[in-house]
Amino acid sequence: MLFSCGSLFLGEKLAVGVKGIAGFGRSATSLTSLLSTSLGINKKFAICLxxxxxVMFIGSGPYTMMPRVQISNRLVYTPLLVNPVTTVHPIFHDFPDKSWPSMEYFIDIESVKINGEPVxxxxxxxxxxxxxNGGTKISTVAPYTVLHTSIYNAVVKAFTKSLSKVPRVAAVAPFVGGPCYKAASLGSTRLGAAVPAIELGLxxxxxxxxxxRNSMVYVNNSEVVCLGFVDGGKKPRTAIVVGGHQLEDNLLEFDVERNRFGFSSTLLGLQTTCANFNFTSV
Incomplete structure (x- = not known):
């Protein structure tokens, strides 16, 4: 196994109890690549947050959640894309060489619909x-999905139109540019706050x-719920960054060998969650 020194900032603002970081990017030194080489397993991993x-699965499944819910045969797939230019933060300067491709995972979003209407x-x-520049990447670093300003404005406009009869309340940071509502005025379902579905066409x-559950965020002691997307500005490196909140309770498979991304959509509809992983069931 290979290990390297890292800057102290990498350990800042980690969750309580977290002591370090493991890399799962598209590189020969990522944990996925090292285990694949040393153990002869597929260069593939899945996360369920x-x-x-x-839980994280390295190699092949099956992916089983309690109570004996088999997720493996429910995944749908779209290609993983390779950004030809590295997306390493500027603080790293010339390392690695900027001619390298990105080590992050990109997918191709072709359309967005809200309440069945194209945005x-x-x-x-x-x-x-x-x-x-542009495109869409998956990120466990960004807490919420970050959108180019024009995409953000279009999504907010379409979303608020679909809930035009529900009164809004003052926005709460970091969702200052988007709509917030009293939680009681929306109600809730097994799939989260009762709001129109957001469909990403891939x-x-x-x-x-x-x-x-994934589009809305409860704030102010759960009395207020806000659209969980943030404005990334007019010149972001990546147009859409799908963040951690939107990934929760979705099983996501990164099959590097076959260049494909598999996803389950929310597990709540199957009456289970990512916290219900079970390594003993088959």
């Missing part, structure tokens, strides 16, 4: 250009649907 505890988006922002004609 929740607000309490979660008008700029097609050019949804694609990765020759300089590595390549291969598959849809990743986000219900209230």
């Amino acid at each position: 929740s607000s309490s505890k979660g 008008p988006l700029s097609p050019s922002l949804l694609k990765i250009d020759a300089k590595g 390549r291969n004609n598959v849809t990743w649907t986000m219900f209230g």
